[in-house]
Amino acid sequence: MIKFINTNKWFNNRHILKNINLDIAKGEVIVICGPSGAGKSTLLRTINKLEQIDDGEIIVDGMYLSDPKTNLTSLRAEIGVVFQQFNLYPHKTALKNITLAPRKVRGLSKRQARERAIKLLERVGLTHRKDAYPVQMSGGEQQRVAIARSLAMEPKVMLFDEPTSALDPELINEVLDVMTSLAREGMTMVVVTHEIGFAQKVADRVVFMDEGEILEVGSPPDIFLNPKHPRTKEFMSKVFHIPVFGDAEEE
Amino acid sequence: MMKTGVKITLLLLVTTSITSLLLGTFIAVMRISRSRFLRACGTLYVEIFRNIPGLFWLLFFYFLFPELLPPEIGAKLNGYLYYPVVAGILGLTVDNASYVSDILRSGRLAIPHSQREAAISAGLSRMQQYFHVLLPQMYRAALPPLGTRMVHNFKNTSLCMAITAPELTWATQQIESLTFRGIEATALATLFYIALAGVMITLIVTLEKILKIDISSITHSRS
Numbered sequence: 001m002i003k004f005i006n007t008n009k010w011f012n013n014r015h016i017l018k019n020i021n022l023d024i025a026k027g028e029v030i031v032i033c034g035p036s037g038a039g040k041s042t043l044l045r046t047i048n049k050l051e052q053i054d055d056g057e058i059i060v061d062g063m064y065l066s067d068p069k070t071n072l073t074s075l076r077a078e079i080g081v082v083f084q085q086f087n088l089y090p091h092k093t094a095l096k097n098i099t100l101a102p103r104k105v106r107g108l109s110k111r112q113a114r115e116r117a118i119k120l121l122e123r124v125g126l127t128h129r130k131d132a133y134p135v136q137m138s139g140g141e142q143q144r145v146a147i148a149r150s151l152a153m154e155p156k157v158m159l160f161d162e163p164t165s166a167l168d169p170e171l172i173n174e175v176l177d178v179m180t181s182l183a184r185e186g187m188t189m190v191v192v193t194h195e196i197g198f199a200q201k202v203a204d205r206v207v208f209m210d211e212g213e214i215l216e217v218g219s220p221p222d223i224f225l226n227p228k229h230p231r232t233k234e235f236m237s238k239v240f241h242i243p244v245f246g247d248a249e250e251e
Numbered sequence: 252m253m254k255t256g257v258k259i260t261l262l263l264l265v266t267t268s269i270t271s272l273l274l275g276t277f278i279a280v281m282r283i284s285r286s287r288f289l290r291a292c293g294t295l296y297v298e299i300f301r302n303i304p305g306l307f308w309l310l311f312f313y314f315l316f317p318e319l320l321p322p323e324i325g326a327k328l329n330g331y332l333y334y335p336v337v338a339g340i341l342g343l344t345v346d347n348a349s350y351v352s353d354i355l356r357s358g359r360l361a362i363p364h365s366q367r368e369a370a371i372s373a374g375l376s377r378m379q380q381y382f383h384v385l386l387p388q389m390y391r392a393a394l395p396p397l398g399t400r401m402v403h404n405f406k407n408t409s410l411c412m413a414i415t416a417p418e419l420t421w422a423t424q425q426i427e428s429l430t431f432r433g434i435e436a437t438a439l440a441t442l443f444y445i446a447l448a449g450v451m452i453t454l455i456v457t458l459e460k461i462l463k464i465d466i467s468s469i470t471h472s473r474s
């Protein structure tokens with residue numbers, strides 16, 4: 001579904017992604033972890049070309065990102081992105097946040113888009129908040145609306161960049177629960193997170209990154225309990241000594 | 252004559268408020284676009300129109316503009332009874348639009364880049380990003396200075412007397428010179444200006460309140 005082939009990226013002469021090779025299958029759930037500044041967000045953002053790569057190739061659902069003929073808008077319509085800071089549109093209600101892209105990009109009628117949005121709000125447990133504006137909602141509610149907004153496009157892939165890092169601890173689970181059910185339904189997901197519990201439960205593979213490199217890829221127990229690479233070991237020992245994992249890293 | 256004056260002033264106000272908002276938005280979008288050429292054009296526009304007095308632009312459209320057009324069209328314009336009003340609309344529009352674009356552009360700076368990223372990621376085209384995500388937020392962020400600007404523009408309609416557009420100030424002056432009732436006319440005009448500016452300010456403040464409810468918390472129920 002997503003394939004990185006010898007992908008490289010530089011920011012002002014700094015090598016941020018170093019020869020990334022990764023093949024993500026349809027329906028697979030990948031968790032990416034690693035210290036702050038490792039390049040996790042950058043890696044995620046190259047998948048829908050929010051960041052452009054300088055070298056190599058990325059293929060998403062058969063579309064070659066380096067090919068100038070690839071239609072970026074339709075590529076992006078197939079890829080849902082959930083950001084750390086939710087990024088809901090502040091001037092729109094929860095419902096309107098969800099219906100905008102399906103109407104404008106997918107060409108759904110107002111009624112169809114609304115019906116789809118209501119179903120999704122039900123699914124994330126927020127039907128009663130449909131007319132609320134983002135500022136009137138808690139972080140957990142905003143993030144669930146953001147997930148519903150992405151799902152409304154019926155994407156083939158969902159990307160999550162530390163979706164719970166900006167949340168108060170008591171609100172983290174309501175978001176992880178939605179993500180877990182999504183994973184169970186077979187959504188292809190790439191998730192940057194330090195929620196080890198979530199990763200243990202739903203990840204098919206865990207990718208450990210440091211300084212722009214993928215150092216290790218393996219099953220959750222492999223990476224969390226039995227890391228091979230010294231830097232993975234070092235990181236895991238640190239993470240497991242910090243009570244709230246999500247707070248271990250700030251953007 | 253006063254009645255016509257009021258009508259023409261209202262006509263100038265309503266028309267130029269709309270046209271300058273449209274043109275100002277267009278210029279603002281040019282100035283924040285990706286293309287260096289468009290950005291340069293937008294900046295050039297603002298530099299030219301904001302640094303030359305509005306009165307000049309009224310005179311320009313009244314006297315010079317018809318001469319620049321093909322002779323037949325120019326002659327037709329010059330002969331048109333309401334050409335002064337048309338010239339007034341053009342002059343006020345280009346002048347006010349330069350300020351509007353500046354105000355909107357600063358409104359753009361108030362929107363975090365992440366909003367565009369969300370819109371891009373949703374697959375919205377550039378046009379759709381502007382229409383549905385960026386511009387609505389730009390207007391909201393810029394509403395207070397935008398309102399002040401529109402009141403300024405209202406006051407500037409009186410400059411159109413210089414090109415004999417029969418608006419309120421021109422009418423007042425005519426009454427003053429034709430009859431001996433200049434004081435009454437001036438008093439009436441003054442009242443009208445104060446009242447209408449008051450109405451405008453009230454409208455703007457009300458709009459601000461409505462939009463604030465929009466994006467800030469009143470029924471805060473964190474569950």
Ligand SMILES: Nc1ncnc2c1ncn2[C@@H]1O[C@H](COP(=O)(O)OP(=O)(O)O)[C@@H](O)[C@H]1O
Binds near residue numbers: 012038040041
């Ligand atoms: N737009 C940018 N311009 C320059 N450097 C950047 C930019 N975005 C990220 N970086 C740098 O790239 C590195 C990786 O960043 P990021 O992908 O955000 O890491 P992570 O998400 O793992 O914390 C960091 O050193 C960061 O400073």
Ligand SMILES: [Mg+2]
Binds near residue numbers: 040041162251
């Ligand atoms: Mg990051």
